Each structure stands twice: as C-alpha cells, then as structure tokens.
Amino acid sequence: MAEGYDKAGSPVEEGADITGNKGPLSVVIVGGGIAGISAARHLIKNGIRQVKILEAMNRLGGRIHTVNGDAGKIDFGAQYIHGGEDNSLYQIAVKHDLIDRSSTPTKGSVASTFYGNEFYKENGSRIPKKIVKEVNEFLESVHKECNGIDNNTNYHESMGNCFERRFEEYLGSRDNTLEDVDTRKGLFDWRMRWEMHDNGCRSLFDVASPARYQNYTGNYFTEIKNGFQSVFSMLLKDVPCACVRTETPVTRINWENIRICNDENREDSKICMVETKHGEYFYCDYVIVTVPLGYLQLNIDTLFQPPLPSGKKAAILRSGFGNLVKVFLTWTKPFWEKSFEGIQFIWTSDEDIFDTQPASTLTKKNGDPWYRDFDGFHVLEDNSCTLLGWIGGEGGCLSERLTEGEILETCYLLLKKFAADMDIPKPCKIQRTQWQSQEYIRGCYSYVSIYNEPNDFQELIKPLPSKQNPVVLFAGEAMSYYHYSTTHGAYESGIDAANLVLQNVTQINRI
Template sequence: MSRSHRDHKIVIIGAGASGIACATKLLEYGFQNVLVLEAEDRLGGRIHTIPFGANVIDMGAQWCHGEQDNIVHELASKHDLLESTGPVYENYQCVRSNREVLPDNVANRLKAIVGDSLVTRQLELRHCSGSLGSYLSNKFYEMLRLPENADIDQVIADEFFDNYKKFENSVEASDTLEEVSGRGYLNYWECEGDILLNWKDKGYVELLRLLMHSRELKSDSDLGVLEQRVLFNRSVKCINWNRNDSRVELQLTNGESCLADHVIVTVSLGVLKEQHLQLFEPKLPVAKQRAIEGLAFGTVNKLFVEFPQAFWPEDWTGFTLLWREEDLSDIRNTSRAWLEDVFGFYRVSYQPNVLAGWIINANGRHMETLPEGEVIAGCMYLFRRFLHWSIPEPVGFRTSAWYTNEHFRGSYSFRSMDTERLGTGAGDLAQPLTVVTMTPQSPSRDKSLHQQSRCDKPIVLFGGEATSEHYYSTVHGAVEAGWREAKRLADFYGLSGAVNVTKSQL
C-alpha cells in the first residue's frame, strides 16, 4: 500500500463488537492510522463478561445465535470455542403465583401452541399489516379454540400467554408486542442451527480476543493488534463533518479534539436517538434522522442471583412466573409493582448455583434505578411467592443496567410500527455521509492509466448492530456491520485484499 493510504487517519467511535471488528479489519486491509475512541473505561460495549459465582457471566450478549451464515460462529468454530446450551429455554417449568407447577401435559401443549413453527410465522407475517402482538394474540386464541385444546383451562392459558408475551418482548427488546411490526419482524433472519451456543467458561468476551488476536496473550487486558490504538474514557460530544478541508473534527467531552480523514460511528441506536441533534454538526440529512427516529431500540435487563447451593430440582432448567390475576393486586400500586415484568429465571452454563432472571420494558428501566438491596429483596419475594421450597439467602447478585448508562440507552434494536410508518430501515442508517472529492490514487490501479475524476468520499460512516439489514440486535450483525464499513473504505481506496496482521508487525 502506498504511504498515503497507510496514513489516512481513521477514527472509530465505540469499542463494542462492531468497532473492534472494524478496526481489526482495517488493519488487515493495511490501514495503519486507526484509532478507537471509547467512552467507557472498558472494551466490548454490549459484550460485557464479568467474573461471578463459579465462573463468569455476560451482562449483555451471551449466546451466538445460529450457525449457518453466522460470522461469529464461523470465527469461533475454527477454535472450538462454542458449545450448545441445550433446551434451557424450552424445557422450563411454568409456575403460578400460588406455587402450583403446571403439569407437563398442560405446559407442553401451551408451549406447542406458541411455538408454532417459525416457517408458519414467516409465511403468515408476510401478509400482516398489523403488529406482532395482534398476530400472536389472534393465533394463540385461534389455536386455543380448537377442539383438541378445549380441556385447557382458559385462566391458565391467559396467564401463560401473558408470560409468553413478556418473553417475546425480551427477544425483541420491545415494551409491548403491539409496538413491534409484524412484517418488520421478518427483516430479521435467524441463522440456521443451534441458536443458543455459549462460550463455555470464557464468556462472550472471547470473541473480542479472537478478533484482536489476543487469546494467546497472558494478560486479559492485552488488546492484541489494537494495543495502543484504543483510548478509553473518551466520549465524543460533537462530530463536525462540514469543514472546508473535507476532514472531520471530533470534540470530546474532556476538552480534547482531533481531526480525521474518516470517522466510523458505531454507538448504539439509543445513543443516536438521544444525541444526534447535538452530536452532528451540521445536523444529519433528513433520511438519516428518519432512520434514527423510526428504527426502534428498547431495554431488556438480566438479574443474576447466586445461591450457596442449588435449591431447584436437577431436571429444572428454569421456571417462568405465571401471575394469577388475584395475586397481582398484592404488588400492583406498591413499590414492588416492577416485579410483574420479571418473567422467569433460568440456569446459566458453567454456573451450578446461579439463576439468571430477565426483566423487560419500563419496569426493567425502573429496576435499574433501585438500590441493590431492594432489587435483591424483590427477587427473593418472587422466589418465595412462586416456589414451595425453603429458599436460602443469596450469596451473590448482579443486574445489568443498559438504559441508565448514557453510553447505551437500551439493549438492542427492533422494527416497530413507526419503522413501517416512516418507511425507513437499516440501509438508511448505514448510509455514509460523503463529500465530493477527486478519486484517490490507488496502489492497485495502473497509475499511467488512472484518470482522476470526481467522486463521493465517505467521511462519516455508520456501523453498529442497528445498521445491519437482517442481523440487527446481535453480535454477528454488529461484527458484519464493522467489516462492511472497513470494506467501504478499502473499496474507496481501491484496496482489494486483506493482509495478515500480527501484533509483532505493528
């Protein structure tokens, strides 16, 4: 590569999966002047693996979802890093608020009703102009009315379906399924194969080590090929992209500033929603603003509880909480009302004494604001209310707080009815901001033949999970988006092949 290309300064905002994938890919293309600015004091963004209990837990991304056409799976399987989690989220027990455990024959039939094959859902939603919520409700009650289901107690079916909706909301990160576009749901492509592959005793951070070539290094804090290329505690507050010299100026909250030839923005859609009007100078084009407003971003949180020993039966993989209407009045309009949206607790791989609970929507955001003691007491209330064993006091506790953290403002993106109404999508969000310039000299082109002409130079590029057309809300979507933007720059400079990078070459 000619020196000029090596030296183009590329700044990536955000050291999550997308930013790290982008930075490492740019180095592979031969770009040298690559810098990542990260607002937090750690790497990984919504990948956040921490020590806990007998091993580690993931506060954010936990599983590699699928095998076929999944770039994370492709990377990890070369090193045998993934393993099946098994049917933890299928074989769960359904427990009512009077401590009754639904008999298998009832629970399994209700599960079968909601678990209608993905193919049916895929086919039917194509013609659905309404919300995922109305589709699923119609479908559930239609099937419940079938003669073979006539013996299922209607009250129990309602309780089950209320709980199931909360589970689906956790998958989408929506507050209600009425927000979620039925047709938009199909934009997401599920990769074939096992969708709950865990990272054994390593946690999802292992993917970052893989990307940075730092797995073999001794210290966990070693950044491999990104050593000295990531600045932590650097929050960008303004991206000035309209300068005469077609460079981009970044202003940081700590008073520092820097100039770059290209900036790649990988901050979450939640951050863009909250900050885009101040973050970009001048403001973003209308189509981009519409994408930021129209694509949806919601909150899901986890609650990890460690016990001195497992108190649940061997064959329980987890349990969902089915509230009886009359019991809900015990918590509604009280300080415990938020507990209604904790929908279940499940086992965690490599953690024999830990249960992971999930909480959705406004109640999940509210939980983030409560003192830890209150959240623990709330969980213990649930355990004791729903289970008939004596429950020991927990010895460890952690919850995620993805919404209150200004560097995330939520968990992941989905397609809402607003996305439909505004006719926007990930493609609009991914569109780079460009300036007109002369085509760059390319090392791969025959210079004697090469005529310079005017072209659009991408100066602000957009990565991150929400810019992925079909794999949004996942890590594989984030990684692909990072690679896509690295390739955009490589293509701009006419660089075709990637070169191998090792730490010693830097």
C-alpha cells in the first residue's frame, strides 16, 4: 500500500498502491463520506491508478452512520432517499434490493407524511385531524413557494418571513374563533419547527427563499432495509481497501506548486502536498476536498497553504450550515397500537407546562427552554419498539450539552404531558446524535443563507488555483447546486469533481 512521505519526500513506510506502483499519488481525496467514495469510485472506474482517500475518523461514511438499536438498525445520519427513479442512489438501492417497496408507503409531501400522526396540545387534547390536514395542506403550498417550485420572486426574503407573511394572509382570509386561531397558530409553529429541522438551520429566518433546492420526483421518504449504510456499502465495494486510510486527519493542503517527486518518468508541473496530523506528507497531482462545510468554516485559516483567495473564503463563511439532532427512545415493548404513527407537539402558549421542572433547564436566546424545538416522536418502519424524535435549531444544539439521562427524562415528561390520554411507560433506552460536537463534522448539512451573494456557489466550487488549472477541487453535499444537504447531492458532486480531474489528467496517471 502506498503510504505517506516525510517532508523531504522519502517514503515513511515501504509500500505500493493497488497496482504495485510506488511514487506520488494521482489523487488524494480528503474525507471518506459518500462524496469521497463516489469520487474515488468514478476515478478508479475510469482508469486512474493511484487514488487515496484520507478519512479523519475511525470509520467511513461520514454523515451516513447506521448503528445497532435494540430492535434493529437505526440511522444516526441520513435515513431516507429523497426522490425516485431520477435519483441515482434510488436506482442503486433498487438494483441491490435494498428497498422493501411493498411496505414503503408513498409519502410524496411533508403534509401527507404526518396525517397518520396525532397532534396534541400541551394540555393533553388531540387536535381534530380535519384541522391538522387543512392547515398542513395550506403550509405545504407555502413550502413549495419557499422551495422555488411555484415562483421565483423575492430572492432575499427569508423562509421564515415567507411562512409568516403567507400565514398572516391565511388567517386574515378566515373567520376565526379565538380557540381556533390558537390551534392554527400552534400548527403553524410546529411546521416552522419541522421546516427548521428539514433545512438544518438554526433559524428559518436565516434561510434564503425561494431555495434553489430541487426535488426529484417520486417518494420523498424512502427508507432502506438495514439502514442507509447498506447503500454506502454497495458503493464502497468498488473501492479497494488499499485506497482507503481511516484515522488520518488532514491538517494542511499545500497547493502552491510543490514539485517534490521521486519518479523519474514523470514531468510534474503541479504536485500538491497533503499533510496529516500524524506528520505524514502525501504528494499528489490533485486533491479533492470533501470535508463538511461546517468543518471547512471552522478550519478555513489553517487547512490551506497558501490561504484561500478572499472571495472563496467569504463565500464559504457566508453559506449556511446548521444542526439537527435525532433522539431514539426504545421501550421493551411498544405501548402503542399497530395503527399508531406518532405524536407531534403543538404549543399554544408560552406558559411553563411542567409542575416539576425537567432535569435540564437550558434556555435558548429568546428564553424558551431547549425542548421547545422538538417536533414530536414518530414510529420507524423497521423498528417496532423505538420512536424517533427530531430537534432542530438552537434547541438541538443545546441538547448536545446534556446527558442522555437528562434528555430521556425530559422526553418522558413531554410525552406524558402532551399525550395525556395514553398510558406511556418510561423508555428503557435512549440513543441520540451529537453531530455538531463531532470534531470532523460540526453540524448536519448546508443551506443557502440570506447572507449568501449571487455568485457564492460558483466561488464555493471553484477549484484552486483556477478552473482552467484545477489542482484542489471541492466536493460534498454543500457543493451541489440543486441537491445540497442530501446524500444524492454529495454523491453527484463527487462524480463531478472526478470528471473534472479526468478531463485534465495526463495519460501517465492512468492504468
């Protein structure tokens, strides 16, 4: 296996790449998530002989991370394939029989997904399904407007503003009783929380509207048998083990015309040096950087030598990258009926709802407790004893500072308070995610923020030193114009970066 070099250019350790060659690598890929694997796979399929993926963590997959739950697999990161036949990952999943299509209900819209859930107010009363459906259908039309499906006006309005403005119009067009207004406002507040988690932002008022994200047609929520990792594993099969190094954090990418090369047969004009935390140096012709945007933002001043051009740096810092927390609660046996789909929390007042305070009272900047950002809990298709809850925004970030015990206690109090007519026992287990606290991830996924400027995307993906002479290329979900924030966006961006390398690569790098 070809390994790193020391600063003088001597191999740190004897070894050769998958084809037995020593010498500088063709392409180093920083990050072993789906973008990194898809780039490597595409390069290898197209004859590039020396590819190395350097992954910081002790596992591959990045934000795809399937773990064992008590009653089946659960996904800490990506869980659903969004879209049908046009989505390449959907095609891969179908080809390898990873989708149980007979049991996957069609969930084309957010609104319809939650019709089977019970919406409860904090006083324990259920909201009639007719009202839930009516308000959600209206808000679904606003969701489409905000996602650029119906119109393309007001680019710099925030999604939060758009929702508020349209909801005011909606309320103004009706003859409301006081209680009715409170219920509808509560359902609106729920939808804002759901949108916040779906957009992976801290506040919906930071998200630009209409967003450029475009859905593929077909089911919005297709689950994978045995978790999303099975799709990732299918891709990984085409990447030889020798091409991958885990536990190898890259600390610096030196892209300034380094020309150390031990191979006499090569005329290298643009060799790049990648330095790792363990003091190894990898020399290569191209680097594809797939680290998450949140990591890039935090390490922007140290990761590149020379530093990034100011325009690119500013575009990266202006882009949005938020957080999303998943909480899995498990019971020894389900307390719910077969027809039960979930409980959603509808707050209709700002009053403190608990007689006894939950173990943790961390509050958001506006004074609300962290747990106000919970949407609710719903059943998982494959997992009969577990409910999944989502916390977006600031509340999600605060939850990462709490212990599992503190979160479990609070969830139990919330469920008992809202679903007061159900007999809910205490969960026996909690598993929760902490994506923002993870050193090499730093949040959930990217969004277009109101601070972004029109050319920011072009700056984000612009290779270094230039598009005409690409040496350092950028891939990952944030580098997808229409499908940012998703696995398929990351997958497609890896192929795009690989194609750019293929257009520029010299014959000598091919097998």
